[in-house]
Amino acid sequence: MLPAVGRIVTPDGVVNGTLVVEGDRFEGILEREGEPTGWVLPGFVDAHCHGGGGYSLANGDAESARAAAAFHASRGTTTLIASLVSQTHGFLMDATKALTPLVAEGVLAGVHYEGPYISASKCGAHAKEVLRDPDIAELTELIEASRLDEGASAVKMVTIAPELEGALEAIEFLDGHGVVPSIGHTDASYEETLAGIDAGAQAATHLFNAMRAFNHRDPGPIPALMNDERILSEVIADPVHLHPGAMRFAFDLSLPAWTLLVSDAMDAAGLDDGRYVLGRHEVDVKDGVATVAGTDTIAGSTITLLDAFRNAVRLGGQTVEAASQMASATPAELLGLREVGAIETGKYADAVVLDDDLNLVSVMRRGAWLQV
CATH class of the missing domain: 2.30.40.10 (Urease, subunit C, domain 1)
Structure with a gap:
């Protein structure tokens, strides 16, 4: 109280x-x-979340999504986007149809497709066999399948690697239909990243993670994303995904108005170590670190946005006010959520x-x- x-x-x-x-x-x-x-x-606004409390947002099951949303709400995330991982078009269609009524009801605030239009070399925990080049026909069907009563779409964001064939056209299409194109899981060059931004990209999916690393002669996507005021960058503020020094660097350069904290949580968030499932992969959680079973590939996080907020303050050197903006106002602005x-x-x-x-x-x- x-x-x-x-x-x-x-x-x-x-x-x-x-x-x-x-x-x-x-x-x-x-x-x-x-x-x-x-x-x-x-209340916190999480723009990138796959599940929590033992329940998945990525499996396309409405009751599981409802329970995951309730878990995160009890930890302070009162507005939640359901992030789906790379899958077949048929699966994404079915999942979208199942989750759209929850958006209409206000349980969820929208749907985010993190793939399948991403780089195979930077796919992380995404299954390579379902990755493909951006397809405007597929995107059109997904947007139409998610129409709400007022005509708006439940689809809020799509992660795309801008170097893929057809990516720039897809980014333009999404931007023109009120969906946030986000650059991520990418092996793009600096120039290819700028082309994606010029085409209409508005965000960076978990900055630093699953991106070509920075090199002073081949800078890649990171400086292009951080230096452009048209881009709002997701940051997973936990020491598994980012060293505290990298957190501070991102926060101090991008500033709270251009940075949004995300959990990237999977269903193991809030639970003990063990074996779980994310998309098409089994995931092992040990000491709170989620990896694809049998590998060292990180598979989402086990934090909540409350944890990310605290880490931004305690590890990232931010004030409570700055961390609050990154956990609430900035993601709401990115997603066009005017009432939260x-x-x-x-x-x-x-x-x-x-x-x-x-x-x-x-x-x-x-x-x-x-x-x-």
């Missing part, structure tokens, strides 16, 4: 007081005197309450307190 007087993070700064909520919306902030205890943040991402009059009453040590106290979603 809310503290008597808490530090409330708003778009205009930190306000000491308590929230005023009417129904499922914020009505304002009641400023109060006294020593504030803890933090009140806008900030504590502001008229927006959905989604809030995360933490104590002074950033431990989770309570979560509000759409004006209702959740069990945590």
Whole structure:
């Protein structure tokens, strides 16, 4: 529940007081005197998540997706995108049809296809046998299969490697249809990356990970993505995916307005070590690190966005306010989600309450307190 007087993070700064909520919306902030205890943040917005709590978002099952969303909501992620991994077109069609009603219901905020239009040499945990060049006919069918009552599509983002044949045309197509083209799982050169940005790409899928490494004579995609204000970059803020120094580098160069924290969580998030499944691969989790069984290839994460937020502060040297922006406002802006991402009059009453040590106290979603 809310503290008597808490530090409330708003778009205009930190306000000491308590929230005023009417129904499922914020009505304002009641400023109060006294020593504030803890933090009140806008609910987290995760643009890249494959599952959690033992439930998958990537398997195309609606009830599993509902349970995964509930798990992440209990950890502060009140807005969640379901990320599907590379699969056949038929599988993606079926999964999209199964998940679209959850978007209409408000359980999910959309669907993200992380593949199959990605580089085989940078595919990570994606199955190579289903990778292929971008296909506008396939994308058209997926967008049409995900139409909501108001005509908008449930498809929010598609990860594409810009060096593939037909990629630039696909990026232009997605941008023209209100879907975020994101550059990732790519072996693109610096110049090929810039061409993708010029075609309409708006994001970078987990910056640094599954990308051609930086070289001062062959810089590749990383500096092209980080130096362009048209790109908002995902960062998986855990020490498995990024050294803390790389986190600091990304945060300090890109700044919170151009950086979004993502979990990239698989269904093992929140659970013990063991064997799990992601897409077409079995995944082993040991000491919280997920790898494709029998290999050292990282297969998503086992963190939540709350963990990423804390890591951004504790390992990445960010203020609570900056980390909050990267976990809420910036992803909401990227995805065009105007009713979430900030504590502001008229927006959905989604809030995360933490104590002074950033431990989770309570979560509000759409004006209702959740069990945590």
